[in-house]
Amino acid sequence: MRTQVAIVGAGPSGLLLGQLLHKAGIDAIVIERQSPEYVLSRIRAGVLEQVTVDVLDEAGVGARMHREGLVHGGFDLLFKGERHRIDMSRLTGGKNVMVYGQTEVTHDLMDARAAAGLTTVYEASNVAVHDFDTDRPRVTYEKDGVKHEVVCDFIAGCDGFHGVCRASAPRNAIREYEKIYPFGWLGILSDTPPVHHELIYVNSQRGFALCSQRSTTRSRYYLQVPLTDKVEDWSDEAFWQELRMRLDPAAREHLVTGPSIEKSVAPLRSFVTEPLRFGRMFLAGDAGHIVPPTGAKGLNLAATDVKYLSQAFIEFYADQTQAGIDSYSERCLKRIWRAERFSWWFTSLMHRFPGEGEIAQKFQEAELDYLIHSEAGSRTIAENYVGLPLDFGR
Numbered sequence: 259m260r261t262q263v264a265i266v267g268a269g270p271s272g273l274l275l276g277q278l279l280h281k282a283g284i285d286a287i288v289i290e291r292q293s294p295e296y297v298l299s300r301i302r303a304g305v306l307e308q309v310t311v312d313v314l315d316e317a318g319v320g321a322r323m324h325r326e327g328l329v330h331g332g333f334d335l336l337f338k339g340e341r342h343r344i345d346m347s348r349l350t351g352g353k354n355v356m357v358y359g360q361t362e363v364t365h366d367l368m369d370a371r372a373a374a375g376l377t378t379v380y381e382a383s384n385v386a387v388h389d390f391d392t393d394r395p396r397v398t399y400e401k402d403g404v405k406h407e408v409v410c411d412f413i414a415g416c417d418g419f420h421g422v423c424r425a426s427a428p429r430n431a432i433r434e435y436e437k438i439y440p441f442g443w444l445g446i447l448s449d450t451p452p453v454h455h456e457l458i459y460v461n462s463q464r465g466f467a468l469c470s471q472r473s474t475t476r477s478r479y480y481l482q483v484p485l486t487d488k489v490e491d492w493s494d495e496a497f498w499q500e501l502r503m504r505l506d507p508a509a510r511e512h513l514v515t516g517p518s519i520e521k522s523v524a525p526l527r528s529f530v531t532e533p534l535r536f537g538r539m540f541l542a543g544d545a546g547h548i549v550p551p552t553g554a555k556g557l558n559l560a561a562t563d564v565k566y567l568s569q570a571f572i573e574f575y576a577d578q579t580q581a582g583i584d585s586y587s588e589r590c591l592k593r594i595w596r597a598e599r600f601s602w603w604f605t606s607l608m609h610r611f612p613g614e615g616e617i618a619q620k621f622q623e624a625e626l627d628y629l630i631h632s633e634a635g636s637r638t639i640a641e642n643y644v645g646l647p648l649d650f651g652r
């Protein structure tokens with residue numbers, strides 16, 4: 259078959275790109291290795307910057323988010339046993355974030371795609387990308403034992419960190435930057451009311467913890483754990499017990515516990531690929547970069563990549579200009595490195611690093627103390643957390 263844009267991967271990046279292109283009348287197909295149920299079973303962060311909310315609205319998939327999402331104007335930093343609120347809204351001239359799970363975003367995108375009658379091939383095997391250094395790239399895959407070929411103008415590599423697109427880029431044309439952190443996040447989801455109406459980021463001697471939420475009746479909590487810990491090592495009771503010990507007395511008292519409905523350990527990684535374009539193949543979202551989850555920038559970066567990529571394709575077809583395509587990689591990478599820096603910094607500030615000793619904790623506590631008492635310090639964290647404007651630094 260022939261299409262204008264072949265999108266590899268039906269995570270939030272691929273589905274959002276598909277939706278934006280559909281709105282602009284550009285023909286695309288989405289090819290995904292897994293089943294829709296599998297894609298929806300992955301639990302990821304749930305804090306959307308205004309920029310992301312705007313892109314979802316532009317794609318026409320924002321209605322349920324506005325109905326069910328929770329608007330947060332601040333969050334708490336807990337250290338030395340005390341909680342301090344960062345009033346994001348005041349510090350950034352009225353900006354907020356939207357708490358709405360990535361699973362819900364993906365669900366809304368899938369529904370919109372189905373409603374528009376657009377093609378998504380799920381459970382495609384042996385997906386491969388070819389000839390993206392020519393003006394006639396191809397994607398091949400197998401489905402139910404039958405081989406298929408898609409001839410296209412462009413390939414969008416939205417296939418996540420373990421995808422085939424980045425792996426197919428010529429080795430001499432690609433540079434990868436990576437940092438792996440010496441701990442993981444153990445997360446649980448439970449149908450219990452959140453301990454607090456906003457998020458709490460915890461620096462404690464026992465390690466980092468995060469109290470997040472999906473709704474007023476569903477909570478998401480995380481604990482920093484050694485990389486060697488397995489989910490099976492942690493009963494629900496052990497999780498709640500450890501979380502309690504990392505909280506302040508008031509939160510400890512308010513914490514409502516219950517059975518977990520999901521429990522998983524995730525590694526933490528900073529990773530960036532340069533460039534994000536190889537001829538007529540483009541990387542977007544986790545295919546091109548990974549942030550550690552502290553600050554929840556992953557989905558937000560994916561949304562801006564996709565916004566820029568859709569603009570580039572729209573300009574190409576409507577105005578016959580290559581400008582957006584030529585500047586895609588550089589434009590995205592500027593924003594990516596800023597979010598990578600913030601995510602690395604926030605991770606470094608809040609976690610225990612094995613072997614660094616008590617002085618490291620003292621440095622962190624002194625920095626946190628400075629941040630909450632300095633208007634400039636508080637604003638630095640607030641403006642990064644709500645997301646820097648798209649035209650920042652230009």
Ligand code: APR
Nearest residue numbers: 267269270271290291385417418421422543544556557560
């Ligand atoms: N062929 C087809 N599809 C593939 C292949 C392949 N060879 N390899 C991977 N995929 C699919 C995966 O199954 C997955 O559904 O690509 C999709 C990539 O989705 P995500 O990993 O969710 O990545 P992305 O869409 O870029 O979303 C970024 O996810 O990890 C979070 O923090 C991140 O929130 C951010 C968001």
Ligand code: PHB
Nearest residue numbers: 303304470551552553554
């Ligand atoms: C989440 O709700 O899963 C979440 C929220 C904030 C983060 C990371 C994860 O910084």
